[in-house]
Amino acid sequence: MKALVLTPATKDVSVQELPIPQPRDGEVLIRVHAVALNPVDAIYAVHPIAEQDQRIIGTDFAGIITSVGPNLESLSDLRTKIGTRVAGFHQGACSTNDRPGAFAEYITAPYDLLWSVPDSMSLEAASAVSMCGLTAAQGVFSRLGLPCPFDGQVNSSVGTANDVTNVLIYSASTSLGLYAAQLVQLSARASGRKIRLIGAASASKHDFLRKAPYNYDVLVDYRDPNWVEKVKEATEGKGIDRAVDSISEGESVYSVNNTLNDNAKMAVFRGPKGGQYDPSELRVKPIYGAVWEGLGHEIGYNGAIIAANPDARVFATKFFNFLSTAAADGKVKLEPNPLRLMPGGLERIVPDGFELLGSGMVSKRSDTSRNEDYMRPISGEKMVYKILGE
Template identity: 40%
Template sequence: MKALTIAPGDTVVVVELPIPEPGPNEIRVKVHSVALNLVDALYVAHPADKAFGCVVGSDIAGIVDKVGSDTIQWRVGDKVTGLLQGATSGNIRPGGFAQYVILEVDLAIRIPSTVSYDEAATLPLGSLTAAQALFIRLRINAPFPSPFSFPPEATPAPSILISSAATSIGFYAIELIKLLHSAGAQTYRVFATASPRNHAKLLSLGVEAVFEYRSPTQVDHVRNVSGGITHAFDCLSEDDTTAHISQTFREGGGTIAVIRKAAWNKDGIRADVTPLYGAAWSGLGHEILYNGETLPESPEWRAFTVTFFSFLGRDGKNLLIQPNPVRVMPGGLESIVTKGFALLGSRKVADREKNAVQSSSKPWMKPISGEKLIYHLTS
């Protein structure tokens, strides 16, 4: 099979690898679509220790091609999406940008017939990152069975600010908060920041108000409209974004869930506001080396992922949350670096527009905004 692997010189190459065989509690997936994430490009430009030769890529969707000997819940021909770690750690973990991949059966998500492979490929990493932020780090009780349980909100009308909401993670955070409303659980006033071109989309998802994220008066606007935030999710976590968000909190402060560990400035963060970081990979339940640290195996975090993924595809007919908008890119594995990673960049989202090919007449090379890049590995 063909696969995209890390190579010396901060790049990747397409190589031929043996088609993997599933273990007893695994399934083999023939990959149709892959979705690109910033973390995929980041660890190509800045490879982890021992990553050379490892397959890149996190999000995949395809069809079950073979099942393990102890697997009873999946059959050949089932549509499935899933998450792999994709050359982002110092220990060898399988990646997703290959014609065939192996998924553990309890971490695979069933794709309903109403959802395309392209849409499904946007789901695993983005939705899990959002779920961990909301239902673990921000201590909001989940609308599905979870090993994490928290006391009821002390504030009568709690609110949450989703900053940089027109990102994959931001869209999924809004969708997940909406599920609390339909489940009859504690409800939250939801506010968002984004560029003006994405305001209508976010308002259509049920956000109470959207603010221009580059406005110098953003903090005052958020506080005036909301009365002060009680929870926040920084879906960018770069430069001064976290500090600005901290200024929107009501008296008494609170917690900001951040998605990156060291890309945001600590200066300017209010003393009563605490940023909390967590790696989505912890949800896979394996010990990994990531960002220079050892993340221990966590049965509790894995149990959270298992119940969350099961919840998303529980009836096999409809997803409970709306997939991300997609942009299908031309070419296959060979084009991911030259086109997809070129658009994503390898450091900060804020650098994308100045690095984008502004003069290109190709519609797929326009700057990314409010959509996920998709590549097809099969016709």
């Protein structure tokens, strides 16, 4: 099979021929049809932290099960059946310990960390959901404590049932922000809680964000120098109760922190080092965690060891079970991000996709000098590459 392989010592990334992996106990083999790009895919290829001679890179994928590992044939779960359309995510080269990558023609994965893709959704669209969707779910539910519709937790750690909970999503049109908004709305419907959803995003995205499934109550332009004050006004002076900073870099962290009330919680998705902020300067300490915890393994990541977290893995399996119910009832649980289908397959991920993603701070991403339409600046879209047509 072909795979996109990083050589950490030289920072070289190239398409190579490798043996097709074989599924172990609890795993299935997947023929990959589409992969979606995330900023971490480029960051840890250009600035490797992997310590092996070579690593397959990439996180998000979708494809079709072609074989199953030992002891799975007797299970009734669709995700253990040959021919099932599935999606999930791997860690790729985003760790020091050897973890599988997704950018290959065939991959193996634990069946319970996959979700069954409904017939109404393309595999290209499904490839854009898993990692970013789980990241948002961890932030909204595990860290902010909003009622979770799929974890049996409909109580909230904020206010009473009659209170209005003010929730802010900064950079609301990003992939992470789009999933976070949908999950907040699902939380409100499942629990009956009154939530005022406030978004900070470019004014050009406001009409889009007012519509289903995002349904923002209030939107401000984050380029407006007075946006923090406008957010506070929207809360009737009470301040934000729960905040998701979808960028989590430098000034965004400080600004979002300034919207919070004294009892608030704030979820961030980059640590102080990567996000370049100082927690000691923040009145409300942000809550950070890595999506990789959901994979259930000890992980070496950015100079730290993230211990294996059984609870995080259980949460991840419940999230993917929740997404899988769409295959039975036909009701998509999370609408995929708007897609930008990129040409060229594995061979063009680095020269095109990584150039658009950049390898540093998302907030400082620069435009490319390329004039192809598919190389226009990324805004509110997920880049997807076809590996094999459906």
